[in-house]
Amino acid sequence: MQARRIIVIGAGHNGLTCAAYLARGGYDVVVVEASDHVGGAADTREFADGFRVSGCAHYVYQLNQQVVQELGLQQHGLEYSARDLSTIALSPGEQRVTIGPGGLSGPVTERDRSGHQEFTRLTERFAGLLSRYLNQAPPRLANGTRKDRLTLARLGWDIRRLGRDDMRELLRVGAINIYDVLNEFFDSDLVKGAISLDAVLGTHMGPRSPNSVLTYLYRLAGNGVPRPGALALPRGGMGGIAAALERAARAAGVEIRSGTAVGRITVSHDRVSGVELTDGERLEAGLVVSSADPRTTVLSLLGARHCETGFVRRIHNLRCRGNAAKLHLALDGPPDFPGVGAPDLRHRLIFAPDMDYAERAFNPAKYGEYSTEPVMEIALPSMSDPSLAPEGKHVLSAIVQYAPYQLKAGWDDGQKQAFLDVALATLATVAPGIRDQIVAGELLTPADIEARYRISGGHWHHGELSLDQFMFVRPVPGATQYALPVDGLFLCGAGAHPGGGITGTPGRIAAQVIVEGGAA
Amino acid sequence: MSVAGKPVSERVLRTAFYSRTSEANLLNKWHSWRGYTTADAYYDASIEYFACRNATGVFDLCPMTKYRITGPDALAYLDRLVTRDMTRIKPGRVAYAVWCNDAGKVIDDGTIFHLSQGEYRLCAYGRHLAWLLAATLGFDVSVEEETDEIAALAVQGPTSCAILKDMGLDGIENLKPFGLTHFDHGQLMVSRTGFTGDLGYELWVERRFAENLWDRLFEAGRLRGIRAMGGDALDMARIEAGFLQAEVDFLPADQVVRPGRARSPYELGLGWLVDLEKANFNGRRALAREKAEGSSVWQMVKLVIEGNKPADASYIYAGTRKQVGFVTSAMWSPVAKQNIALATVKAPYGNNESNLHAEIYYQRELHWSRVMARCEVVDKPFWDPPRRRATPPADY
Numbered sequence: 058m059q060a061r062r063i064i065v066i067g068a069g070h071n072g073l074t075c076a077a078y079l080a081r082g083g084y085d086v087v088v089v090e091a092s093d094h095v096g097g098a099a100d101t102r103e104f105a106d107g108f109r110v111s112g113c114a115h116y117v118y119q120l121n122q123q124v125v126q127e128l129g130l131q132q133h134g135l136e137y138s139a140r141d142l143s144t145i146a147l148s149p150g151e152q153r154v155t156i157g158p159g160g161l162s163g164p165v166t167e168r169d170r171s172g173h174q175e176f177t178r179l180t181e182r183f184a185g186l187l188s189r190y191l192n193q194a195p196p197r198l199a200n201g202t203r204k205d206r207l208t209l210a211r212l213g214w215d216i217r218r219l220g221r222d223d224m225r226e227l228l229r230v231g232a233i234n235i236y237d238v239l240n241e242f243f244d245s246d247l248v249k250g251a252i253s254l255d256a257v258l259g260t261h262m263g264p265r266s267p268n269s270v271l272t273y274l275y276r277l278a279g280n281g282v283p284r285p286g287a288l289a290l291p292r293g294g295m296g297g298i299a300a301a302l303e304r305a306a307r308a309a310g311v312e313i314r315s316g317t318a319v320g321r322i323t324v325s326h327d328r329v330s331g332v333e334l335t336d337g338e339r340l341e342a343g344l345v346v347s348s349a350d351p352r353t354t355v356l357s358l359l360g361a362r363h364c365e366t367g368f369v370r371r372i373h374n375l376r377c378r379g380n381a382a383k384l385h386l387a388l389d390g391p392p393d394f395p396g397v398g399a400p401d402l403r404h405r406l407i408f409a410p411d412m413d414y415a416e417r418a419f420n421p422a423k424y425g426e427y428s429t430e431p432v433m434e435i436a437l438p439s440m441s442d443p444s445l446a447p448e449g450k451h452v453l454s455a456i457v458q459y460a461p462y463q464l465k466a467g468w469d470d471g472q473k474q475a476f477l478d479v480a481l482a483t484l485a486t487v488a489p490g491i492r493d494q495i496v497a498g499e500l501l502t503p504a505d506i507e508a509r510y511r512i513s514g515g516h517w518h519h520g521e522l523s524l525d526q527f528m529f530v531r532p533v534p535g536a537t538q539y540a541l542p543v544d545g546l547f548l549c550g551a552g553a554h555p556g557g558g559i560t561g562t563p564g565r566i567a568a569q570v571i572v573e574g575g576a577a
Numbered sequence: 578m579s580v581a582g583k584p585v586s587e588r589v590l591r592t593a594f595y596s597r598t599s600e601a602n603l604l605n606k607w608h609s610w611r612g613y614t615t616a617d618a619y620y621d622a623s624i625e626y627f628a629c630r631n632a633t634g635v636f637d638l639c640p641m642t643k644y645r646i647t648g649p650d651a652l653a654y655l656d657r658l659v660t661r662d663m664t665r666i667k668p669g670r671v672a673y674a675v676w677c678n679d680a681g682k683v684i685d686d687g688t689i690f691h692l693s694q695g696e697y698r699l700c701a702y703g704r705h706l707a708w709l710l711a712a713t714l715g716f717d718v719s720v721e722e723e724t725d726e727i728a729a730l731a732v733q734g735p736t737s738c739a740i741l742k743d744m745g746l747d748g749i750e751n752l753k754p755f756g757l758t759h760f761d762h763g764q765l766m767v768s769r770t771g772f773t774g775d776l777g778y779e780l781w782v783e784r785r786f787a788e789n790l791w792d793r794l795f796e797a798g799r800l801r802g803i804r805a806m807g808g809d810a811l812d813m814a815r816i817e818a819g820f821l822q823a824e825v826d827f828l829p830a831d832q833v834v835r836p837g838r839a840r841s842p843y844e845l846g847l848g849w850l851v852d853l854e855k856a857n858f859n860g861r862r863a864l865a866r867e868k869a870e871g872s873s874v875w876q877m878v879k880l881v882i883e884g885n886k887p888a889d890a891s892y893i894y895a896g897t898r899k900q901v902g903f904v905t906s907a908m909w910s911p912v913a914k915q916n917i918a919l920a921t922v923k924a925p926y927g928n929n930e931s932n933l934h935a936e937i938y939y940q941r942e943l944h945w946s947r948v949m950a951r952c953e954v955v956d957k958p959f960w961d962p963p964r965r966r967a968t969p970p971a972d973y
Contacts, residue, residue, distance in 0.1 A: 362657055367711075
């Protein structure tokens with residue numbers, strides 16, 4: 058019957074990527090998207106009249122270049138309004154340090170400069186090694202095939218080939234925290250604060266949390282252009298990437314049905330038979346590929362009944378509670394960040410004046426409270442892309458941490474307003490006049506992100522990126538090569554290997570696994 | 578305060594019948610069953626055993642772990658939990674069942690009582706709350722342990738039905754095997770179940786009714802040879818019935834450490850409890866694979882062994898040289914007049930073509946001797962009298 062038909066759940070960037078590859082692999086692909094537009098968390102939203110921002114992530118620094126080339130995203134309209142941006146670390150005073158393509162500038166020591174070179178060399182080397190394994194299906198540790206064992210052997214060999222010193226260093230820093238490592242390389246509090254924020258952005262970690270070196274390496278292991286981790290702004294916001302992917306998918310023959318929510322995945326004789334929409338309509342298919350997060354896919358859409366208790370327990374216990382809130386402000390003119398020249402406002406601004414500040418910001422999150430002195434990653438995308446705001450006006454987009462998903466007091470209007478006040482007060486320490494320029498604004502807590510983007514726990518990465526949920530064990534043992542226990546059902550979103558971020562990689566590898574497996 | 582610092586009376590769990598069992602225990606022989614003070618034997622294990630085979634033996638079942646399972650999804654929950662089709666177990670019926678982990682290895686076996694529509698009690702030798710609660714994820718069901726609140730007695734043997742009738746349980750003779758019914762305005766539940774492979778019943782009451790139940794029962798059974806029976810006698814009876822004992826004949830899958838030490842239902846001879854056609858259940862995919870590939874590693878066999886020396890802990894050989902397994906339970910069976918054993922052997926040696934032998938070591942006045950005894954594999958339980966199933970049972 059519908060054996061060659063595949064339903065992809067969710068038109069997020071990974072869902073679209075997977076769908077496009079599957080269609081090119083000869084399948085008849087339908088993408089079902091609950092929202093009325095594509096992109097999922099890679100969207101551009103108009104939050105006030107004429108003011109548009111990226112709804113979740115706002116910088117691109119990991120997008121898989123094979124996806125860009127193979128799907129011809131540039132031909133399908135992918136453009137950047139800015140590339141290879143610098144990072145400007147802000148202090149509450151007017152001290153500024155720029156971390157740019159050419160190294161550090163600002164009040165830093167000689168040790169900072171040389172440390173930055175060595176730190177960059179080392180982390181890029183490790184990330185390069187990692188990136189090879191993040192761009193293919195992870196080898197299985199148990200019940201593996203010959204291919205899995207070969208991949209594992211090659212991983213071991215690649216680590217050995219780093220040479221004695223670097224190999225030892227990788228094994229030493231691999232699971233420790235970014236705080237200790239940065240102290241070995243740098244003097245400058247501003248530099249350390251800013252780099253440590255990159256390691257913990259979007260996670261439930263502070264700079265002193267174990268595992269925060271891995272998250273930093275993961276950031277560098279994507280395909281930043283022209284160098285690992287290089288920051289870019291897509292024209293038109295993140296929705297620009299989604300639009301290019303949508304065109305690429307349609308060009309490959311994919312049918313996209315937006316405004317259509319899946320109620321459940323249907324199963325017959327232990328094999329998926331399709332999906333049932335919330336309006337009761339049934340769509341039949343030989344395979345179903347879900348770009349929803351693993352918890353939503355297994356617990357809400359599939360149902361525990363179709364899986365084993367141990368597997369359901371692992372999925373249920375996935376750590377996927379978000380901590381990142383998103384602040385969007387409509388400004389009636391260019392903001393003034395003292396110490397940052399007007400042309401430099403197109404760069405990324407970081408407020409994490411030192412690592413202890415960042416760690417203290419994290420502390421309340423452990424106990425279900427939000428930071429009263431948060432860290433922030435601030436973008437002013439309209440500085441490079443005037444189309445995002447009415448003429449002469451600007452938008453500010455900031456990731457504000459930490460705002461734990463499971464706030465003890467609950468995310469009611471009062472708590473949200475209180476955290477918004479905290480965020481604005483923090484912003485005012487680096488841009489004192491900004492309050493008077495705000496014409497509109499919104500704050501998205503992880504609870505809002507969960508509701509708006511249908512991500513369990515509001516966690517951008519669909520599951521914490523940590524060693525126990527990484528590579529061979531992502532998202533959980535028993536589902537590491539995209540296939541779920543029910544025949545014909547696959548994952549292709551950020552919850553699957555290699556993980557979150559605007560990469561397209563999980564979607565691409567999932568499609569490869571399906572096409573190579575000749576499933577259906 | 579630490580548990581160890583508490584006085585004995587608070588530290589040690591006592592069953593609801595302790596006032597009666599301690600009175601009856603002339604030998605003062607006890608063991609701890611999951612913390613409960615439980616009699617090994619009251620006066621003589623053999624006499625207690627013969628009471629249960631020829632009259633009636635009463636075993637204090639209180640330490641048996643009991644879970645109350647209720648809620649709209651109780652049936653779906655249990656059907657997903659165990660390997661057999663629970664939709665066939667109607668209210669008023671009891672099912673013997675095993676439950677497996679994801680890999681299709683047995684966690685434990687037990688009985689599930691369908692008390693009333695959508696309300697169940699699961700009884701098992703071990704404790705499994707963590708697993709049972711994990712299995713509730715995604716189901717609208719509640720699982721509560723009620724081990725201490727519910728008191729139970731096994732009343733087993735040929736005169737058991739007559740005794741219960743004398744106790745005033747009208748119509749008890751019509752209760753079919755694996756059926757359950759209520760008396761005394763619902764305060765007393767009786768099921769026709771047991772661990773002896775003979776005619777027998779189990780009586781279930783709230784803890785506060787326990788002592789009264791004991792007294793009524795023993796009063797009614799005075800002239801029909803009723804006797805309290807300890808764990809030693811029960812163990813003899815269950816081996817004769819061919820029943821497996823968790824932690825003796827197999828290890829629960831969540832307790833094994835070494836790979837390959839857990840057992841699938843097929844490997845325990847419990848394949849008849851596995852319904853691969855029903856809706857998905859824990860371990861189904863692994864079991865379907867095992868069955869399709871014939872990849873079972875072990876077989877559980879019932880052996881009749883020549884001679885009269887119990888084959889406790891013996892190695893089993895195919896022929897007399899090739900070691901293929903070991904005995905997990907063994908005894909001289911007085912009713913079967915046979916030397917019997919339950920053994921685990923490597924597949925496919927569990928048949929009579931393998932010419933199995935047991936290497937039995939035995940002691941005579943401190944001196945050890947060894948014999949290689951020929952074993953015969955049998956299918957049927959060693960003891961399986963027609964009265965076990967007869968409804969109504971003959972009036973002994």
